[in-house]
Amino acid sequence: MQVSSGDTVLVTGASGGVGTYLIQLLKMVGAHVEALASPPNFDFLKKLGVDDLVDYSADVSTQLANLPHANKVIDAVGRLDLLEAIIAVTRHFDLLSLSTTTFPEHTQDQTFQFANGSIGLNGYKRLLNWLSDGTLQAHVQTILPVEQIKQAQHQLVEEHSHGRILIKF
Ligand SMILES: NC(=O)c1ccc[n+]([C@@H]2O[C@H](COP(=O)([O-])OP(=O)(O)OC[C@H]3O[C@@H](n4cnc5c(N)ncnc54)[C@H](OP(=O)(O)O)[C@@H]3O)[C@@H](O)[C@H]2O)c1
Incomplete structure (x- = not known):
């Protein structure tokens, strides 16, 4: 599209x-x-x-x-x-x-x-450039340690989301 x-x-x-x-x-x-x-x-x-x-x-x-x-x-x-x-x-x-x-x-x-196709290497490069120069912002809802992965899953299902939940290893 x-x-x-x-x-x-x-x-x-x-x-x-x-x-x-x-x-x-x-x-x-x-x-x-x-x-x-x-x-x-x-x-x-x-x-x-x-x-x-x-x-x-x-x-x-x-x-x-x-x-x-x-x-x-x-x-x-x-x-x-x-x-x-x-x-x-x-x-x-x-x-x-x-x-x-x-x-x-x-x-x-x-x-x-x-649609479920890959955006390809050039697509990823373009997105990474926009992320690094601030044109595009990554919105992180919360960062949880891997030990709390169950809590992350509950949050995903039970709470309203705003951006990504990240897991820290
Ligand atoms: N085809 C592909 O290549 C591809 C790639 C990646 C993802 N996906 C798909 O894209 C979708 C979104 O992924 P995501 O990672 O962005 O998920 P997400 O972070 O969990 O976001 C889900 C969104 O859906 C909304 N939502 C939840 N329940 C709803 C309901 N009953 N009615 C209307 N809106 C509702 C949420 O709003 P609230 O939080 O306010 O409820 C939230 O904005 C998923 O279906 C995933 O499988 C597809």
């Missing part, structure tokens, strides 16, 4: 390890970014550059109806009911999912693609 400054992109899983990088990269190309997230993460996501926020635990369709319609959707959650709520409002779009391989209900105006 190509994204440029004329695009309005809706991102699910916006506050997670993947989403926090995704938002920064989308803002770098000048896209208008809408994020589905939980309210405790709204301030964090605004600071990351998100233009519009939608609470995934409330009525998603109604909230989206009051925002500019996205022409691209990047899904980092994989909840089909959530994607269906998005489709109900955002009728013409390209959907790229990192989290579900199947999404059967779409029309000719809608494309669906699952």
Whole structure:
């Protein structure tokens, strides 16, 4: 999926390890970014550059109806009911999912693609350069010693995420 400054992109899983990088990269190309997230993460996501926020635990369709319609959707959650709520409002779009391989209900105006390919050596080099010069920020939720790996797993499942949980060896 190509994204440029004329695009309005809706991102699910916006506050997670993947989403926090995704938002920064989308803002770098000048896209208008809408994020589905939980309210405790709204301030964090605004600071990351998100233009519009939608609470995934409330009525998603109604909230989206009051925002500019996205022409691209990047899904980092994989909840089909959530994607269906998005489709109900955002009728013409390209959907790229990192989290579900199947999404059967779409029309000719809608494309669906699952992505899990490597970004390649040059892609990694570019990201590392952006991280080292500060263009891109790594958001670390917490750092735990390997002895507390169970606690890290619980945190991942039970708490709202903002960035990555790192394990120290
Ligand atoms: N295809 C690939 O190549 C590839 C590569 C890496 C990752 N992935 C996939 O990308 C996804 C995200 O990975 P991640 O490491 O960023 O995970 P993560 O750090 O755990 O983040 C998960 C995100 O999903 C949100 N979320 C959790 N439950 C939700 C729900 N019921 N409804 C809506 N949103 C919900 C979380 O928001 P709250 O914390 O606010 O609840 C958080 O923003 C995963 O599905 C992973 O398998 C795919």
